[in-house]
Amino acid sequence: MGKKPPKSTDTSNKPRRWFGEGHAALIAAVLGVLSAVISVAGPIVWDYYKSEPKLPIKGYVADGDVFHQQPIGNQFQLANNAAADVRTTHNLTLGVWTLFDSTDDEGTEWNNSTLKFTKQVPVEGGVDLEGFFEWRSYDQTVGIEYVRAHFDTRTHQLFIEGQRTEPADRLAVGSFAAEVTPDGRQLLKGTWGSTPGNLASVPGVWNARR
Structure with missing residues (x-):
């Protein structure tokens, strides 16, 4: 067998290492700088983001x-x-309001008359309502009065205006006011009187519960 050829001493074709201790130190230094920048700038950027007005949605x-x-x-x-x-407004259309301690200035009792709201519409500051009274005196039905009303949610005051009555020759339309209790169950300190341009009604006081 012949001799093995001598090992070549030419290293020109060997891969060169690019990652050495010097490179590692450089990368560590760069990462350290980035960490320092983030720790300082991060809170500033976050505070700016919180205080910056957002676009409206x-x-x-x-x-x-x-x-x-x-x-x-x-x-x-x-x-x-x-x-x-x-x-937060009570639904005043639920149930039927029954009047009690309700008399006019002539001493006529209107207890057990009823008030029913059939429609409630939200408006600024409260609600508008529509409905009707069924007036009873000494347990005898006298007639119907159709009304419109406004409930002020800030003052808890209810204002009612009569629109027409049936029969028109037995009932006069009136204007009414009362205070809605916080639990929404009673109408208290109620008063009623006449309305302009209509047959005068006898003033009175009223309360109601449901």
């Missing part, structure tokens, strides 16, 4: 049975506050 505002899309701002906040008032 879309919200929906109820207008009766219609919903309108608009940016959130002062107008939406006002509408939202009004909606909150409505949400």
Whole structure:
């Protein structure tokens, strides 16, 4: 067998190492600088983000049975506050209100008359209502008075205006006011009187519960 050729001493074709101790030190230094920058700048950026006004997002505002899309701002906040008032408002259409301790200035009793609200619509500051009284005197039905009303959620005052009566020759339309109790179960400190341009009614006082 012949001799093995001598090992070549030419290293020109061997791969060269690019990662050495010097490179590792450099990378460690760069990472250290980045960490320091993040620790200093991070809280500043976060505080700026929290204080920077955000772009308005879309919200929906109820207008009766219609919903309108608009940016959130002062107008939406006002509408939202009004909606909150409505949400805390008692539903006055539930049940039937029965009058008690209700007499006019002539001494006629109107106890056991009833008030029924058939419609309640949210408005700014309260609700508008429609309904009717069924007037009874000494347990005898006298007639029906159709009314419109407004309940002020801020003052808890209820204002009612008569629109027409049946029969018109036996009942005069009146104007009424009362205070809705916080639990929404009673109408107290009620008064009634005449309305302009209509047959004068006898003033009186009234209360109701449901």
